[in-house]
Amino acid sequence: xxxxxxxxxxxxxxxxxxxxxxxxxxxxxxxxxxxxxxxxxxxxxxxxxxxxxxxxxxxxxxxxxxxxxxxxxxxxxxxxxxxxxxxxxxxxxxxxxxxxxxxxxxxxxxx
Amino acid sequence: xxxxxxxxxxxxxxxxxxxxxxxxxxxxxxxxxxxxxxxxxxxxxxxxxxxxxxxxxxxxxxxxxxxxxxxxxxxxxxxxxxxxxxxxxxxxxxxxxxxxxxxxxxxxxxxxxxxxxx
Numbered sequence: 339x340x341x342x343x344x345x346x347x348x349x350x351x352x353x354x355x356x357x358x359x360x361x362x363x364x365x366x367x368x369x370x371x372x373x374x375x376x377x378x379x380x381x382x383x384x385x386x387x388x389x390x391x392x393x394x395x396x397x398x399x400x401x402x403x404x405x406x407x408x409x410x411x412x413x414x415x416x417x418x419x420x421x422x423x424x425x426x427x428x429x430x431x432x433x434x435x436x437x438x439x440x441x442x443x444x445x446x447x448x449x
Numbered sequence: 450x451x452x453x454x455x456x457x458x459x460x461x462x463x464x465x466x467x468x469x470x471x472x473x474x475x476x477x478x479x480x481x482x483x484x485x486x487x488x489x490x491x492x493x494x495x496x497x498x499x500x501x502x503x504x505x506x507x508x509x510x511x512x513x514x515x516x517x518x519x520x521x522x523x524x525x526x527x528x529x530x531x532x533x534x535x536x537x538x539x540x541x542x543x544x545x546x547x548x549x550x551x552x553x554x555x556x557x558x559x560x561x562x563x564x565x566x567x
């Protein structure tokens with residue numbers, strides 16, 4: 339089954355404790371991206387990757403890192419999480435950015 | 450600048466009523482895509498439609514229909530005979546281009562929460 343898999347689904351952590359949200363797709367897509375969803379703001383792009391080893395900042399990249407060492411995986415790293423990073427996170431992939439498949443989301447709470 | 454505006458924050462209707470969700474966009478690009486996504490209470494994002502900027506024909510899919518008007522930069526979504534299962538947040542989105550002209554993201558509106566009462 340074609341899918342984008344994010345883990346974990348829910349995460350509660352404390353300020354400053356490094357964490358990684360994983361994202362994996364099984365559709366051999368070149369493009370992958372991370373979005374965060376906040377009330378009243380919709381979804382905003384954090385980072386994206388057009389292919390392996392090619393990543394670029396989106397609209398709200400501060401406080402986040404990504405890597406694309408292999409095609410299927412695109413982890414989102416928070417080196418020192420802060421409460422303002424409490425949000426719902428979505429990973430997406432596609433042959434291009436014009437037709438995206440979204441993961442189920444990761445609800446992150448930073449205390 | 451590219452922008453998507455969904456002015457309706459929340460809409461409440463009674464089952465079987467028709468409802469229209471508004472979407473207005475801004476872009477200087479001549480080629481772009483418009484999208485609608487549904488986010489039910491379970492939280493996932495469900496793709497509904499993608500429309501190319503060169504195709505202004507309205508589209509109907511069952512109880513769903515979309516009205517694309519370039520002249521007013523609008524891409525409105527109508528649900529006919531609404532049902533409780535239609536209750537969700539609906540997002541309109543616009544394709545965003547990088548400096549090289551390639552689509553590198555979707556620009557989302559802030560969403561409209563639709564509540565369909567039985």
